[in-house]
Amino acid sequence: MSSLNSSISSQVRFLQRQVATLLLYQDIFNDEIGQEFLNLLETFHQSEASILNCLKAYGTWFKVQAKHRQSWQEHLITQILRADNPFTQQAQQIPFQQLSPVLVEAAKQDLKILQTLYQCNGEKVGSWLRTVAQLSENPIIWQPQVKPLGKIEELPLRSQLVTLENWSEALESLADHYHKFGIGLFAAAEAFRWHKSQLVKIDYPDPVHLSQLVGYETQRDILLKNTEILLAGYPALNVLLYGSRGTGKSSLIKALLHQYSDRSLRLIEVAKSHLNDLPLVVEQLRGVPQKFIIFVDDLSFEEDDDAFKALKVVLEGNLTARPQNVVVYATSNRRHLIREYFEDRPSPKDQDEVHVWDTVQEKLSFSDRFGLTLTFEPADQNTYLNMVQHLASQAGIDLSPEDLQFRALQWATRHNGRSGRTARQFIDFLAAELVVFRK
Structure with missing residues (x-):
C-alpha cells in the first residue's frame, strides 16, 4: 500500500477509535446513514483488493443520504439534537x-469526538475514495440542503454548532x-400510533386544519379551551365527543395537532383493540x-369486553397519579359506550346476580367518567349548506x-345525507x- 493510502488508513483508524x-x-x-458511514470507514483501511468494496460502500452511503435528503453533517447534528441517552x-x-x-464531563467529551466526526465531511471522504480507487476525479458528493433542515426550534442550535469551534461550549444550550x-x-415527530406494543411515528398526519371546519363552533371552542389548559400545564379534562357520524368529531381532534404542534402538543392514536395497553402508553409519557x-376513535364496547377497564384506569386513575401532560380525547357514535340489551335489565326472575342494577349502572355511567362530553347533533339543512359554502370558498370554486x-x-340526497363529511366529499x-371536465 502506498504511503498516501497508509495516511488515509491512519486517519480512518483514528476516527474509528473516536467512535469507540x-x-x-x-x-x-x-x-x-450512521451505519453506512461506519461501514465506509471500515472499508477504507483494508487492503487494495477491497477497492470495489470501497466504491460500493460509498455508493450505499450516498444513496441513504439521498433517501433521507440529509448530508452526513446535517444528519449528525439532527441525531445530537434528538439523542436519547442518560x-x-x-x-x-x-x-x-x-x-x-x-x-x-462525559457529555462534553462526546461532543468533542462528534465534532471530529462532523469534520469528516463529504469532500474529505470523496478525496479519500479518489485516492484509494485511483479515480480521475472526485466522486459526486451529497451536498447539504440550501434551506436548513429540521424544526424551527432546532435552527438556532444548528447554526451554533455549524460555526462553533468547540462543541463542548454548547453543552448548556443543548441541555436547555x-x-x-x-x-x-x-x-422527531408530532403524531404517533400505538402498534405492536410500541409507539410508531406517523410521517404524514391528516392535514385537516381548524379553518376547514365549520359548524359546531360551541363544541370546538370548549375543546380548544380544554386543550389550552393542557398546554398551560394545568390538569385538563378527558373528553368524549359523541354524536352522529360524519359530523367532524375525529377531524376536530386531528386539527388540534396542526393548531398546537408548535407548542409541543403531540397526538397518539390508540386503536380500540389496543386499549388494554393504555396504562403502558401513559407511563411512557x-x-x-x-x-x-x-386519541381513541369510534369508541364502544361489547358486553364481555374488558378493554374498558384499562380505559377506566386511565380516566379515573389508580394509586399511581395520572400525568398532567396527558389527556384522552375519544369519539363515539354511542352516548352509552358499553352496549346494553333489554335482557340485561333486572327482572324478578333474575337469579344469577344479586346486585344486577349495579352492573347496569356501571355500564350506563362509564361515559360519565369523561370530564367533558361534547354532543354533535345531525346537521340541519342550513348548517350543511354553510359548510358547503365555507369549503367552496376555500377551494376557490x-x-x-x-x-x-x-x-x-x-x-x-343521493349519497350519505347532510353532514360535514358529506360536504367535504361533495366539494x-x-x-x-x-x-377535469371544464369545456
Missing part, C-alpha cells in the same frame, strides 16, 4: 446546574434545548416536556350560490369535476 470512545452518544449511529434524559427533566458533574423540546421520538392527547346550493342538496368531487 463515545460514552453516551453511541446510539446516533444506529440508523441507516444525559439527555436527565437534562430533559432537571436544570443543567443540577446534573451530575461526571455526566456533564432538551429540557424545552424533549428528546428521542417525541422530538410521564416526565417529558411535551403535552399529549391520546366559482359557482353562483343558487347553483352550488342546488348541487349540494342533490349530492346529500372535493366538485372541485375536481370543474377542472
